[in-house]
Every structure is written in C-alpha cells, then in structure tokens.
Amino acid sequence: MPADNILLDVKGLQKYFPVRKGVFRRTVAHVKAVDGLDMFIREGETLGLVGESGCGKTTTGRSILRLIEPTAGDILFRSKKMAEGGETYKEVNVVTAHRKMMKALRREMQIIFQDPYSSLNPRMTVGSIVGEPLLVHGLAKGAEREDRVKALLAAVGLKPDHMKRYPHEFSGGQRQRIGVARALALDPQLIVCDEPVSALDVSIQAQVINLLEDLQGEFGLTYLFIAHDLSVVKHIADRVAVMYLGKIAELCTTEELFTAPKHPYTEALMSAVPVPDPDWNVERILLEGDVPSPVAPPPGCYFHPRCRYAKDICKTEAPVYRDLGDLHFVTCHFAESLNLQPVRSG
Amino acid sequence: MPLIEVRGLKTYFYTEDGIVRAVDGVDYVIEHEKTLGVVGESGCGKSVTALSIMGLVQIPPGKIEDGEILFHRDGKVMDLTKLNPKGREMRAIRGNEIAMIFQEPMTSLNPVYTIGNQIMEAIILHQKLNKKNAKNKAIEMLRAVGIPLPEQRVDEYPHQLSGGMRQRAMIAMAMSCNPSLLIADEPTTALDVTIQAQVLELMNALRAEFNASIQFITHDLGVIAGMADDVVVMYLGRIVEASNVREIFHNGKHPYTQGLMNSIPSLAAEKERLEPIKGVVPDPFEVPAGCGFEPRCPHAMEICKTKMPDLKEVAPGHTTACWLYE
Numbered sequence: 001m002p003a004d005n006i007l008l009d010v011k012g013l014q015k016y017f018p019v020r021k022g023v024f025r026r027t028v029a030h031v032k033a034v035d036g037l038d039m040f041i042r043e044g045e046t047l048g049l050v051g052e053s054g055c056g057k058t059t060t061g062r063s064i065l066r067l068i069e070p071t072a073g074d075i076l077f078r079s080k081k082m083a084e085g086g087e088t089y090k091e092v093n094v095v096t097a098h099r100k101m102m103k104a105l106r107r108e109m110q111i112i113f114q115d116p117y118s119s120l121n122p123r124m125t126v127g128s129i130v131g132e133p134l135l136v137h138g139l140a141k142g143a144e145r146e147d148r149v150k151a152l153l154a155a156v157g158l159k160p161d162h163m164k165r166y167p168h169e170f171s172g173g174q175r176q177r178i179g180v181a182r183a184l185a186l187d188p189q190l191i192v193c194d195e196p197v198s199a200l201d202v203s204i205q206a207q208v209i210n211l212l213e214d215l216q217g218e219f220g221l222t223y224l225f226i227a228h229d230l231s232v233v234k235h236i237a238d239r240v241a242v243m244y245l246g247k248i249a250e251l252c253t254t255e256e257l258f259t260a261p262k263h264p265y266t267e268a269l270m271s272a273v274p275v276p277d278p279d280w281n282v283e284r285i286l287l288e289g290d291v292p293s294p295v296a297p298p299p300g301c302y303f304h305p306r307c308r309y310a311k312d313i314c315k316t317e318a319p320v321y322r323d324l325g326d327l328h329f330v331t332c333h334f335a336e337s338l339n340l341q342p343v344r345s346g
Numbered sequence: 347m348p349l350i351e352v353r354g355l356k357t358y359f360y361t362e363d364g365i366v367r368a369v370d371g372v373d374y375v376i377e378h379e380k381t382l383g384v385v386g387e388s389g390c391g392k393s394v395t396a397l398s399i400m401g402l403v404q405i406p407p408g409k410i411e412d413g414e415i416l417f418h419r420d421g422k423v424m425d426l427t428k429l430n431p432k433g434r435e436m437r438a439i440r441g442n443e444i445a446m447i448f449q450e451p452m453t454s455l456n457p458v459y460t461i462g463n464q465i466m467e468a469i470i471l472h473q474k475l476n477k478k479n480a481k482n483k484a485i486e487m488l489r490a491v492g493i494p495l496p497e498q499r500v501d502e503y504p505h506q507l508s509g510g511m512r513q514r515a516m517i518a519m520a521m522s523c524n525p526s527l528l529i530a531d532e533p534t535t536a537l538d539v540t541i542q543a544q545v546l547e548l549m550n551a552l553r554a555e556f557n558a559s560i561q562f563i564t565h566d567l568g569v570i571a572g573m574a575d576d577v578v579v580m581y582l583g584r585i586v587e588a589s590n591v592r593e594i595f596h597n598g599k600h601p602y603t604q605g606l607m608n609s610i611p612s613l614a615a616e617k618e619r620l621e622p623i624k625g626v627v628p629d630p631f632e633v634p635a636g637c638g639f640e641p642r643c644p645h646a647m648e649i650c651k652t653k654m655p656d657l658k659e660v661a662p663g664h665t666t667a668c669w670l671y672e
Contacts, residue, residue, distance in 0.1 A: 052538035052539070052540065052541075053538055171626045173626060174626075201387040201388055201565065201627070202387065202565060202567070202606060202609060202610055203387060203605060203606060203609050203622060203623035204622070204626065205609070205610070205622075206609035206610070206620035206621065206622035206623075207622040209611070209620055210619065210620055210622060213619075228538065228539070230539070230613060231568070231610070231611040231612055231613050232611050234611065234613060235611035235617065235620065236611075258613070268540060269539065269540060270613065271543075272539045272540045272542065272543035273539055273568065273613050274539075274542070274546075274566060274568025274569045274571065274572050275568050275571065275572075275612055275613050275614045276567040276568045276570075276571045276595065276607065276610060276612050276614070277571055277595060277612070277614050278571045278572070278591045278592050278595050278596075279592070279596075280571065280572075280614055284543055284547070286540075286543055286544055286547060287540045287543075287544075290508045290510060290511070290541065291538075343613050343614075
C-alpha cells in the first residue's frame with residue numbers, strides 16, 4: 001500500500017566508503033555506512049532517524065542532500081516549486097540530477113548541523129551568513145535582502161541588530177538559531193536536522209526544540225530529524241526509523257515504536273535510555289559487546305551477535321526489510337512472534 | 347557516616363579578564379558507600395568542585411580561596427585544602443584513596459603506553475608491588491570491569507579499544523587501589539546509550555564490591571535518577587538545592603531544579619510542549635549581584651536582585667537556596 005502525500009522517497013540507498021591501503025592506495029575493503037535503505041517522508045511530517053554512532057544516520061542525511069555522492073539507490077523528491085502545467089508536483093531523482101537541477105533542488109532541501117560552533121564561518125557577520133543563500137541563488141539584493149534577513153532573524157527569535165555581529169558573540173543556543181535562519185532563507189520544503197540539539201545544554205535544548213516545532217507549523221516544513229537521543233525523538237517525531245549498521249531495523253509511527261516495538265534492537269535501545277525518574281523500573285536489557293565494524297558486518301542478521309532472541313537462521317540468513325502491515329517496517333525474522341517490552345508511559 | 351565534607355568551598359580563577367568565581371561557597375557531604383549526584387549545566391562549577399577535592403586545580407590561575415574539604419578515614423579527619431597539592435601526603439591520597447575518571451577516555455589515556463602499563467603505574471606506586479604482581483593485578487582489574495580476554499588486552503594500546511572499553515579500562519585504573527571515593531566526571535557522556543547502560547551497571551556493581559563512595563557529576567538528569575542516592579543541583583558556582591534523589595525529582599523546590607525537569611523530554615512522560623528556561627547562563631564575569639538565577643527565574647522578586655539567598659532546610663534533609671521559601 002503506497003502512502004499518500006510523499007515528499008521524499010528513498011529507495012535502496014547505499015553509501016560505501018572505500019578503505020585504502022598501501023603505496024598504491026588500493027581499495028582493500030568498504031565501509032558499508034548505508035547498506036540498502038528504503039524510507040519515505042510525508043509532506044509536513046517529522047521523521048526521526050535514531051541509532052548509535054556509526055550506524056549511518058548522518059551519512060543518510062547527507063546522501064539525501066547529495067552533500068556526499070550515494071553509491072547506489074534512488075532519492076525521489078517531489079517538488080511543488082518546479083511543477084509545470086497541470087502537474088501538482090514534479091518528481092526529481094536527486095541521485096541523477098545534473099548541476100542546474102541540483103542547484104534548484106538546494107532551494108527545496110536544507111540542513112541544520114550539529115555543532116553550532118564549527119558550522120558558522122567565524123569571519124562572516126550573521127547578516128552575511130543568513131543572507132548568503134539569497135545571494136547565491138540571486139533571489140534578493142541590497143535593501144530587499146537586508147529586510148528578508150531581518151525577517152528571518154525575527155522568525156528564529158533573534159534581533160535585527162544581531163545582523164552586524166559575528167558568530168563568536170553568540171551563545172550555543174543563539175548560534176543554532178542562526179543556523180536555522182540560514183536553512184530557512186530559501187523557503188525550503190525539507191530540512192535535514194542533523195543532531196541539532198546534541199551540543200546544547202539541557203535548558204537550551206528545549207528552546208531550540210520548541211523553535212523547530214513552531215517553525216514547522218508556521219512554514220509547513222518537513223523534517224528529517226537525526227538524533228541519538230530517543231527522548232528527544234519521541235517528543236518531536238511523528239514516525240521514527242531506528243538504524244543499526246547501515247540498515248533500518250524498524251520504522252513506524254512514534255506511538256507504535258514505543259508501545260509495540262517489533263525489533264529486538266529497538267527494545268534494547270529503549271530500555272537503555274536513562275529516564276529522569278528515580279522510581280522508574282523497567283527491565284534493563286544490557287546488550288553485550290559493541291556495535292560490529294561496518295567494514296566486516298557479521299553474516300546473517302547484523303544484530304544477531306548481540307540479540308538475545310537470536311536463533312540459528314539469524315546467523316546465516318539476512319532478514320528482509322518488510323512491511324508488517326499499516327506501514328510498520330521491520331528487519332527481523334521473528335518480528336511477528338516476539339513479545340517485546342514496550343516503554344511504559346507514566 | 348560522612349566520608350567527605352565540603353564546607354564553604356570557594357575556588358576562584360584569576361584570569362586576565364577578571365576573577366571567575368567557579369565555585370563560590372559550596373557545602374555538601376558524601377556519605378560512606380553512597381553515590382552523590384552533582385547536576386548542573388556547563389560552567390556551573392561541578393567539575394571544578396571535583397578538581398578541588400583531588401588537588402588538581404591549576405595554581406595559578408586557580409586558587410582555593412576559602413573553605414575546607416574534610417576527609418574522614420580511620421576515625422581521623424584531614425583537611426585536604428591544607429595539604430600541598432604536590433606534596434607527599436596529597437600524592438598518597440590522590441589515585442589511591444580518591445580516584446577520578448573523566449568524560450573522554452581517549453584524551454585521558456596516554457596513547458603511547460599500553461593499557462596495562464598505565465594501570466600498573468598506580469599499583470606499583472601506591473601498593474609497592476613488583477612489576478610481575480602489578481601486571482597480574484592489572485589483568486585481574488580488567489577482568490573485574492568486564493573486558494574480555496584481559497591477558498591479551500593488557501598489552502594493547504588505547505587506540506585498539508572501543509570507546510566503551512576505554513572507559514572500562516579507566517575505571518579499572520581508578521579502582522585498582524581500592525579507593526574509598528571515586529569521582530566520576532561525566533563518565534558516560536561520550537558513550538552511546540547501550541554502552542552507557544553497561545558502564546553505569548558496572549559502576550554500581552563495583553561500588554558495592556569495593557565499598558566505595560561515588561561522586562557522580564553529570565548534566566543528564568536521567569543518569570542521575572538511576573545512579574544517585576543523594577543529589578546536589580549547582581548553578582553558577584553555588585548549590586541551589588540538595589536532598590535525596592526522590593525528593594529532588596518528585597518534590598524539587600528551587601525554580602532552577604523545576605525548570606530543568608520541565609525542559610527535558612522523557613520517555614516516561616507525554617509532554618505536548620517543553621517548557622524551556624528562558625535566557626542563558628550569565629557570563630562568568632558578569633554574575634548577578636543577588637541570586638544567580640534571578641534573571642531567568644519565573645518567580646523572581648525584588649529581593650532576589652540584591653540579596654543572595656542561603657541554603658535553608660525546607661523539609662528534613664532537603665535544603666534549597668531560594669527566597670520563595672524564606
């Protein structure tokens with residue numbers, strides 16, 4: 001059953017990074033950062049992408065914007081701005097788009113980075129940082145550009161006179177607001193938020209999360225929200241994709257993920273999250289060992305060496321990513337028969 | 347029974363731009379075989395407090411301006427602030443009776459020595475064992491912290507271990523001399539959640555096994571809720587609230603404590619909207635004259651602008667520094 005209102009459709013996305021060795025820089029192996037990934041994002045929704053370090057979530061986000069070249073797969077973006085004649089949208093494949101088309105696509109897809117300290121050029125004023133996209137795309141000049149920048153700063157809760165200042169004069173939370181204003185400058189449809197609050201203090205995190213929620217309502221934005229913090233994702237996302245070693249372990253609505261998880265990794269991940277309640281007692285499922293290397297993932301199901309439900313088939317046969325019905329996707333042989341522990345909601 | 351009593355501790359830094367009052371009058375007690383959680387955001391002074399106990403504050407620019415750190419052992423009391431940080435007595439305590447682990451295990455391990463060598467250093471220094479016995483002890487410690495194949499790992503270098511394994515090795519090093527206090531400064535912040543869960547479990551098990559106390563410093567309220575017996579909440583170099591962990595989470599009195607609780611998303615609760623604390627932590631050179639939290643406080647009154655409130659008992663064993671409860 002195809003879902004409606006799809007804005008972005010990712011099919012079979014792969015990104016392999018070569019591992020080179022020796023004098024001739026021969027490729028000896030590949031880091032399978034993203035290893036066959038299918039997902040779609042609906043217009044106006046927030047899709048959370050969670051997983052531990054090295055699972056490929058950032059690579060996925062960057063591949064979608066083609067900031068890095070995918071090895072294989074299709075990324076179909078349905079653009080309203082580019083629609084011609086009677087069409088309601090024009091479908092563009094990001095992976096094969098040529099230069100001119102890519103530039104047009106940049107107006108529709110933007111990114112907010114994790115580290116507000118390294119993602120802003122320290123030599124540029126805030127005005128020129130936020131106004132640069134308008135300049136590059138030739139959308140506004142002179143006084144018009146200045147007005148637009150002021151409006152953008154106001155939208156993210158900064159003052160117009162901040163335009164003339166430099167990034168070092170701002171706190172972490174304010175810098176992240178500048179990054180958000182820059183992403184909004186071209187009036188995009190989709191924003192990839194790559195760990196946008198991880199580097200911020202807790203009391204500031206909430207300010208930025210609320211801002212992102214407000215802007216989504218105001219501008220009808222669609223977010224791909226990449227994070228390692230499940231609590232944040234539970235709060236902000238409509239649907240969640242859980243990644244493990246370059247593949248999606250499970251993808252479903254946030255509600256379903258937390259009340260009826262179907263993948264053992266999801267169960268373990270949720271039980272490991274520290275909950276700010278001293279009386280919270282949920283059975284901690286301690287996963288043994290570390291995430292295997294993406295250069296040489298284990299045979300069969302990638303999760304089987306750490307899975308407490310693993311059976312013989314898991315060691316030899318890789319499970320297929322499939323829909324259990326109602327668009328609840330999971331990569332596990334035993335998704336239907338396992339009775340996994342949900343998060344109790346207090 | 348108290349193990350460490352910190353009284354009126356003030357640690358200042360004299361920089362070119364002015365004086366930073368990183369720790370500005372802090373009192374707390376770490377009980378025997380208990381875990382004290384210290385919570386607060388960046389710059390609240392939680393790490394400097396720990397460094398003051400360890401005698402690791404760099405002098406200059408730092409200086410312990412005032413206060414006592416009383417260390418109880420064998421029925422005697424000793425004031426750590428009176429000891430020369432580089433002297434014989436302090437060196438006999440540091441790493442031996444009080445040990446510390448840090449946030450980033452990669453930067454606190456020496457990359458050119460094997461894990462075993464680094465663990466053995468403390469054992470040879472404090473326990474006067476010979477090299478062979480020290481190595482056996484190091485292997486035993488690595489096994490105790492759950493590192494597989496410790497006989498092999500002992501000869502490996504830090505870069506050969508994963509992040510979680512490195513933090514385990516750090517813990518092995520810290521526990522090798524059976525300290526009575528382990529200070530853990532954001533020990534799991536750099537780790538993934540599933541690895542964090544392993545390390546926290548390990549720390550709890552070791553605390554019981556070695557009869558040690560832990561001072562656990564973190565900004566993560568979730569971790570504190572699961573680890574601590576008692577909690578102190580710090581803001582701008584002062585303690586704003588202190589009590590046992592249940593009181594702090596279920597009956598927090600200080601507006602800053604309440605603000606922190608309301609601003610974080612939790613797996614346990616449905617929140618339509620987060621309630622952030624407005625504004626930001628003030629610049630350390632421009633600390634407010636009265637209560638440090640006043641500019642961000644939703645309940646601020648006139649008196650808060652001019653006078654600093656003292657810690658006051660609001661319930662048995664529960665203190666807070668706020669004019670609302672005067």
